[in-house]
Amino acid sequence: MFSEAESDPSLSKERFKAQEVRLRTALLQAQYALLQRADRSLLIVVAGIDGAGKGDTINLLNEWMDPRHIRTLAYGEPTPEAAQRPPLWRYWNELPPRGRIGIVFGSWYAPLLAEAGRKHPRERRIEEGIAQARRFEAQLAANGVQLIKLWYHLSRDAQAVRVERLSANPATAWQVAPVDRKVNRRFGRIRDAAKRVLSQTDAPHAPWEVVPSADDPLRTVRTAEAVLRALRRRAAPRVARVHTSPPSGRLRIPDLLAGLDYGARVEKDAYEDQLAQLQSRLALAVRTPAFDQRSLVLVFEGQDAAGKGGAIRRVTHALDARQFDILPIAAPAPHELARPHLWRFWRNVPAQGRIAIFDRSWYGRVLVERVERLAAPAEWRRAYGEINDFEAQLSANGAIVVKFWLAVTPDVQLERFREREASPFKNFKITPDDWRNRKKWKAYADAANEMIARTSTAAAPWRLVAANDKRHARLQVLRYVVEALEAHA
């Protein structure tokens, strides 16, 4: 894997000059083709031996291509805001829109390579890191983010010579970081770690390319060629299935919605009583010191007029306005459509100690987008695994995730639609869309049942709430929220 790079090949100045015009022209053309088609973006992951000159890659690519459409995304130690969220949050957050190029320094491979290069690496962390990188990249590739990963490599001796040469000259000494000097002693370990990580994360949709780096002209040409190959790849290659949970094949989908007790009712006095008690418990549960290390993610889905808004207000009534965000989810805006569908939700992942309430959510992908054919079957089928992976990351980071399906029966929905139409201040809640959706009751119910079957996990369970009686539904929602919080206190 590294044998060519460690032979430290070079390129004469003349041969470099001969290639430069061709490469620059081709790179630019390919970049403009990307911009114009705008059906995908390109992420260039830059990694490699410290002191191999990978930092020069930014300037090179910005000089050879049109820098107005390139964004350098360089990550060091996590900032406080990043430290309070899942590790991949910061990468999700800055994904370039379609048509654009992102250059990623300090990628998700940085902690993984650091772990693998330790004297006593922790196997489980490495395995998990590799699996997570594979899932992340598969999801990006499937959603229009092309990937190319560059590993800058050279021999141990050439690395030492390079660092020495830069250090000796006062004008270039600042380019040498302390870590560059340590590489030599640990070269063997770094090399073995890279070999393992690279070989296990190489994929047709996210290939690694080793760039020989001892010689500046050759490093430049090889970088350009690798980026060019990535830009020219026709379509996203078939992404290997890496989502293993849930079984994406056949599954018996039980009609859980049909099995709910729609007759459940709560009388007014009992309601007022229990409501106050539950709100009081909720208020306490989010004010414990333990909650400072956690966060709460509530998802509200359900048929139209099932009472999501009312249930949400009974929850927020017990909360401090500074602690929560209500996020009403509508159709995606153009800059959101230009990224993978989970992007806009990743951006709203709450920090520790905070609460995010989604009024509709990422489940739109497998509900409205499925039923209304806004997403292709391959897209919404893939989304179950993508969503489970997303929620698993939230949960692993300390988030308590509870998802509600508020269920009404068709007759109650009809009653509420009519009531809404008759009310001067509720008729805004009813639109021709609602009547259209109602005609597709069965299709939506099937989609909901399948969604519940495929995305109800221990870490992020669906809570089905019979909502023909609003009081009953509101208490149930509060009870589930309070129980989830108290279980994690």
Next chain:
Amino acid sequence: MFSEAESDPSLSKERFKAQEVRLRTALLQAQYALLQRADRSLLIVVAGIDGAGKGDTINLLNEWMDPRHIRTLAYGEPTPEAAQRPPLWRYWNELPPRGRIGIVFGSWYAPLLAEAGRKHPRERRIEEGIAQARRFEAQLAANGVQLIKLWYHLSRDAQAVRVERLSANPATAWQVAPVDRKVNRRFGRIRDAAKRVLSQTDAPHAPWEVVPSADDPLRTVRTAEAVLRALRRRAAPRVARVHTSPPSGRLRIPDLLAGLDYGARVEKDAYEDQLAQLQSRLALAVRTPAFDQRSLVLVFEGQDAAGKGGAIRRVTHALDARQFDILPIAAPAPHELARPHLWRFWRNVPAQGRIAIFDRSWYGRVLVERVERLAAPAEWRRAYGEINDFEAQLSANGAIVVKFWLAVTPDVQLERFREREASPFKNFKITPDDWRNRKKWKAYADAANEMIARTSTAAAPWRLVAANDKRHARLQVLRYVVEALEAHA
């Protein structure tokens, strides 16, 4: 100002019921009118005596209007990311787009009222806080953000009774915050502080309305009426001029661009030498502990083909990729056009210890938008003051702001245009727009001269760089950056 509210008026349940339908219907209609016209947004600032029930306002407005188009923006102590930026950053950051409503809790008045309510208030801070609030609100109002500010008020006794009543019931005791109990003792001081701050920040485009709060039905009705009035205000009332710097009237505009020494040249050897030295000094200057408390904002403007990109790369070559962001500024996207023009720049204000490099900038408002008539004369004229205010806030927060105008003469531009057209990898840099702009040379030069005259401040100076010789220009840019950094070390 508070006499009505301190008489603790109330409304009977019957009279409330009689008004409810009318108010809810009117509020909804007004909200939908706002959504459909989409030429402005509404910010509802909620403040008042603690324990006056202002928290209920969120639930009320979300219940009475369509909550999908309302965003609650509640602020407590600044988060780490906010603490590293100017105080108004977090409010700018989350401005709702046109058509939408934002409810602001913990607004820019919170620190101001806290200061004014101290036993020994620091006069200068209060004066500055008031002036800043006035400037901020004038800018918002002039840019399509309607404002209404609600002050929830009640008598000292009624406040105590209300807190007592909530505390006595275990089911509502959680609603009482420790601060609510302290109000009574300090009532007089809080009241006087509010009186001063409110009277000095009341403006036709951002009025304060005092809401009597001892009685729930009356508080509800008055809140609804105030919001309704704000929604119904026809157009933004004439915004009083509050930007006093620079003098917005007549000013002799010197032709500074004409006075540059365009013949300045640097030979290759001297260039290489000085370049390495300056990059080395730059590398050191941004790695000092002092810089951790500062940030660097570089703005690059200039004629087409003046060499902005090349100059930027000579700067970034000395920087760690993890420390800077290059922000190429193009025409605003739809979600950016839906906010005040400085919004997208506020969002990219660097945290402490970081560097933001703008390749074109907020000055587009007074350059291309002025010359191409994309902004009305009132808009671009107003922008000088808005920009000075923005940069003053950056600087007051520790940012070192340096703005470059790279200047070439028409003949050199022509030469570079032709050279670009002839080069297979540079012709992307030349578009029909460039030739069109070139024909408006005089108009752009006039705009640039006026911009320089009106926005060159001690805190954020313009540096005019003769750029007919690229080497000379690059060294000049580096020298100005290094000197600015070293002066603040």
